[in-house]
Amino acid sequence: MRTTGQLLAPLAAGAVVVGLAGVLGGCATIADAAQKQHEEVFDSYRTAQQDWRGPSLPAWVPQDATRIRALSTDNGSDVMVRVDSTDSLPAQCASADRKNLPYTTRDWAPDAAELPDRVTRCGDWEIVSTDDGYYAWFHAAAAGDLPRG
Secondary structure (H helix, E strand, O other), X not given: OOOHHHHHHHHHHHHHHHHHHHXXXXXXXXXXXXXXXXXXXXXXXXXXXXHOOOOOOOOOOOOOOEEEEEEEEOOOOEEEEEXXXXXXXXXXXXXXXXXXXXXXXXXXOOOHHHOOOEEEEEOOEEEEEEOOEEEEEEEOOOOOXXXXX
């Protein structure tokens, strides 16, 4: 016959594992808060348009975009965006020399060391094509600047 302690031990161990998973899963969120940045993920262009945190969804994001991922400093001075899309970028976007690199990394972002010297520039955004869409970043030239375009 088992004691109450023996019966409850597996439940307690399970609670510890679930609690630890919650803490570890929240590590990115905790780190983002400490670094004063936030990450967003949207399934569709429409959802991103409605729920985008910040001034507005970048104008270059194609309307067929899915799996929209964004990482931004809380003040908007540095932003990275990746979208899945088969649409073209707007006609006013043009090839240009790369001026900056993204301010940090994420598992969904290309390695900065592999970014080309030439990018597509849409307003203040620097954009490169990916296998499944586009990856873009913005870096403010001066305090208070927010991305245009």
